[in-house]
Ligand SMILES: Nc1ncnc2c1ncn2[C@@H]1O[C@H](COP(=O)(O)OP(=O)(O)O)[C@@H](O)[C@H]1O
Ligand SMILES: CC(C)(COP(=O)(O)O)[C@@H](O)C(=O)NCCC(=O)O
């Protein structure tokens with residue numbers, strides 16, 4: 001079995017795959033202050049509770065956009081399994097079907113998203129990732145990663161608004177029917193959620209105009225289903241996209257380096 005680990009700024013997502021099918025996936029919080037021991041205990045407990053043997057893991061692959069957690073999780077995985085984890089980074093990019101520009105800056109989760117989208121569609125793609133950040137990653141028909149746009153994620157915008165004001169609370173991420181807020185909660189939901197529908201639509205319009213060819217739009221990330229009016233904009237919503245990309249990359253890497 002293959003274990004793929006996506007370390008994001010809010011959550012760490014795990015996926016366990018057998019014969020190219022995800023048989024388990026789960027999330028834990030990304031906490032920089034947490035110890036290797038605490039993470040390891042939680043991982044081992046998950047395996048125990050689900051009756052999975054640690055020895056059944058033959059490949060491990062990690063993407064991390066939180067440098068202080070990369071080595072911690074690497075250690076956790078080293079301690080738990082008999083194989084060394086593959087850590088996605090610029091040294092692996094030359095082996096990918098996707099061509100990466102600015103390899104030292106781009107988030108490895110965005111690279112994994114691009115690989116998964118291109119692998120699946122083999123067409124120009126825009127990946128919209130609704131995580132801590134809201135990102136738009138565009139891939140051309142030949143697999144070239146054409147560019148990225150980064151905005152605050154929906155929850156991040158909400159948190160920033162409440163933490164920078166004296167009287168605004170954090171409110172549930174529920175899309176209201178009306179943009180004419182009748183109380184503070186409704187007013188914030190209107191401004192953020194209806195506003196973000198517009199942000200995403202405008203970004204897609206702008207990117208499509210720039211690339212000027214038919215393309216697929218794929219949504220991913222923990223908050224990908226919050227903005228329901230965007231559903232028709234997406235050819236697919238796939239919350240496993242980053243893990244899918246890691247699986248493609250790992251399978252290819254371990255095949256190339258078999259001997
Ligand atoms: N099924 C779900 N429904 C609604 N929100 C979710 C779901 N799964 C995750 N989330 C939310 O998504 C956010 C994390 O998204 P994620 O894409 O994992 O971010 P990051 O990659 O930046 O860590 C968290 O706020 C979490 O509460
Ligand atoms: C843009 C991101 C913050 C997204 O992270 P996430 O929302 O998944 O936690 C991450 O991919 C990152 O730190 N990227 C580095 C900058 C770049 O991609 O150019």
Ligand SMILES: [K+]
Nearest residue numbers: 008109131242
């Ligand atoms: K992510």
